[in-house]
Amino acid sequence: MSKKSAPAATALAALxxxxxxxxxxxxxxxxxxxxxxxRGGTVSRPAVSQHLAVLKAAGLVRDTAAGTRRVYEIDxxxxxxxxxxxxxxxxxxxQNFSAELEKDNDERES
Amino acid sequence: MSKKSAPAATALAALxxxxxxxxxxxxxxxxxxxxxxxRGGTVSRPAVSQHLAVLKAAGLVRDTAAGTRRVYEIDxxxxxxxxxxxxxxxxxxxQNFSAELEKDNDERES
DNA sequence: ACACATGGTAAGCATACACTTACTGTAAGC
DNA sequence: GCTTACAGTAAGTGTATGCTTACCATGTGT
Known part of the structure; x- marks a missing residue:
């Protein structure tokens, strides 16, 4: 399924x-x-809204309406x-690296 | 070694x-x-070089000099x-999702 | 019904960045 | 030694996008 990379691409770009x-x-x-x-962040409220929209489009967060508040949670x-x-x-x-394993041995815990 | 997130950020941005x-x-x-x-890509050779430099800085690829060619491999x-x-x-x-697991169960894959 | 609070949208701006065409450096081949 | 091929760098450009301020819509409490 080559279509599986598409959501991953969106999520990657979002993060x-x-x-x-x-x-x-x-x-x-x-x-x-x-x-x-x-409130605790470094950018304005509208910026947060826009970012949340991107995260939502990427399937990374999910929003729920709670009165006038809109609660976001991780998806x-x-x-x-x-x-x-x-x-x-x-x-x-x-697969690619296995051929090089013997000659290359940088800091890597097994 | 507490700066473990930094390389992840670079790699994320690169990909x-x-x-x-x-x-x-x-x-x-x-x-x-x-x-x-x-040769098989959609962009010019310099663009490829620049992209490879970014990937290398992110620790995603590794380059080896082979004569006049420069061979890149996945790191x-x-x-x-x-x-x-x-x-x-x-x-x-x-942790956050476990509380919601019971009520949420949508899948709109077709 | 009115006022307040909360959040998404519009418009605009400023920076970042992906890409291109030149140019330079370096290693192989004659 | 000279020419050719391969790759990285410089300089410049166009577009994307992250942020801001202003505005609008919706919902709640009195």
Whole structure:
């Protein structure tokens, strides 16, 4: 399924931005409202909204309406997409790397 | 060694670019010279060089001089950095998600 | 119903960055 | 030694995008 890389690409691009990553990591502590996220962050509230929209489009977060607040939480779907892609890459990397293992031995714990 | 997230950030940013990802994925087939990579790609040779430099800085590829050719191969180090970061995120995501598992069960794959 | 709070959207700006065409350096082949 | 091939670097350009301020929509509490 070559179409599997597409969501991974979106998720990768989404997490490439430092602010977005920071936002995402903050959601690890649990669901948060937009204002709550903007309060402790370094950028304005609209910026947070835009970033959350990108993360949502990438399947990395999920939003729930709670009155006038909008609560965002981590959605494992996007993370799973990245993980699948990474595992695929990892296989190829090992295949390629196994031939070099004997001659190259940088700091690497077994 | 507490700056483990930094390499992950670089690697994430490097792989966020489609061309760079394409380049990286092409290296799964094995080590390739720059001209070889540019030959089948969509961008010019200098662009490939620049992208390879970024990938190298991110610890994702490794280069070896072979006469006038410069052969690039996948370096698992960058991939490992991403994987470590991902695993960390995954733990948090699961922790957050476990409470929601029962009520959420949508899949709109077709 | 009115006022306040919360958050998404619009428009605009400023920087970053992916790509190109030249140029330079270096190693192989004659 | 000279020419040819291969690759990295410089300089410049166009577009994408992250951020801001202003505005609009929705929901809640009195």
């Amino acid at each position: 490439a931005d430092p602010t977005r990553r920071q936002l995402f990591e903050r959601l690890r502590s649990g669901p948060r409202a937009v204002g709550e996220l903007a 494992p779907k996007g993370l799973a997409a990245i993980r699948a892609w990474l595992d695929d890459m990892w296989g190829g990397a090992l | 966020a670019d489609p061309t760079r990802r394409q380049l990286f994925e092409r290296l799964r087939s094995g080590p390739r010279a720059v001209g070889e990579l540019a 698992p180090k960058g991939l490992a950095a991403i994987r470590a970061w991902l695993d960390d995120m995954w733990g948090g995501a699961l």
